Amino acid sequence: xxxxxxxxxxxxxxxxxxxxxxxxxxxxxxxxxxxxxxxxxxxxxxxxxxxxxxxxxxxxxxxxxxxxxxxxxxxxxxxxxxxxxxxxxxx
Amino acid sequence: xxxxxxxxxxxxxxxxxxxxxxxxxxxxxxxxxxxxxxxxxxxxxxxxxxxxxxxxxxxxxxxxxxxxxxxxxxxxxxxxxxxxxxxxxxxxxxxxxxxxxxxxxxxxxxxxxxxxxxxxxxxxxxxxxxxxxxxxxxxxxxxxxxxxxxxxxxxxxxxxxxxxxxxxxxxxxxxxxxxxxxxxxxxx
Numbered sequence: 001x002x003x004x005x006x007x008x009x010x011x012x013x014x015x016x017x018x019x020x021x022x023x024x025x026x027x028x029x030x031x032x033x034x035x036x037x038x039x040x041x042x043x044x045x046x047x048x049x050x051x052x053x054x055x056x057x058x059x060x061x062x063x064x065x066x067x068x069x070x071x072x073x074x075x076x077x078x079x080x081x082x083x084x085x086x087x088x089x090x091x
Numbered sequence: 092x093x094x095x096x097x098x099x100x101x102x103x104x105x106x107x108x109x110x111x112x113x114x115x116x117x118x119x120x121x122x123x124x125x126x127x128x129x130x131x132x133x134x135x136x137x138x139x140x141x142x143x144x145x146x147x148x149x150x151x152x153x154x155x156x157x158x159x160x161x162x163x164x165x166x167x168x169x170x171x172x173x174x175x176x177x178x179x180x181x182x183x184x185x186x187x188x189x190x191x192x193x194x195x196x197x198x199x200x201x202x203x204x205x206x207x208x209x210x211x212x213x214x215x216x217x218x219x220x221x222x223x224x225x226x227x228x229x230x231x232x233x234x235x236x237x238x239x240x241x242x243x244x245x246x247x248x249x250x251x252x253x254x255x256x257x258x259x260x261x262x263x264x265x266x267x268x269x270x271x272x273x274x275x276x277x278x279x
Contacts, residue, residue, distance in 0.1 A: 013166035024155035027277035080132035
């Protein structure tokens with residue numbers, strides 16, 4: 001096992017666990033609203049990015065592929081936040 | 092066709108780890124799940140109170156535990172590829188076994204959740220929230236099952252290329268859940 005690659009994968013896993021616990025804490029504490037949603041979805045974006053780069057190994061592929069997948073990740077986290085924000089602001 | 096030309100026969104897809112055909116499937120899946128997520132988000136914005144009431148009946152801790160289970164499974168699968176890349180076939184198979192076992196734990200937790208809902212009289216036709224909840228999580232669950240089948244296949248046919256291909260699908264399943272969990276269980 002290449003030690004550096006294995007360490008990178010394990011570091012990513014540790015961060016994923018940490019962010020999942022943070023999201024769970026934010027969601028379970030009853031803290032709601034736009035800021036809570038933004039924090040939780042930002043954590044989801046960061047988790048997805050680490051998965052793409054370190055688990056799926058996209059760190060080593062051309063930038064175009066990275067951009068494509070990160071755009072997908074951005075869309076599926078930003079649009080739900082915006083939709084919820086519109087709904088909350090509309091009352 | 093020489094080897095260099097053959098390696099590039101899938102164009103830009105040849106740059107990705109594993110078999111390019113798997114990436115065609117992954118791209119199709121992320122687009123499909125992306126559209127389902129947007130449908131859920133927009134329906135949630137239109138029927139805010141209904142979705143808030145539906146979400147209140149879910150267990151975010153159980154969803155969070157399932158997230159930890161799946162990301163740990165993804166970690167083991169990624170380590171399996173690293174082990175296989177230096178010829179440690181036994182270690183790679185053990186790590187894949189761990190990844191599959193955690194996939195089965197994910198399925199067991201999800202089925203427990205479905206049973207709890209059924210016991211509370213909640214089903215596919217209860218309301219729009221639960222129709223989408225069962226549709227999204229059920230569709231994802233089928234992918235977890237398919238992912239386990241693929242991992243079993245690459246455990247037996249364990250070339251490095253096959254491991255990269257099989258684990259790429261598994262990581263896609265993991266990635267989709269990481270977005271689905273906050274969308275369905277947490278935000279609102």
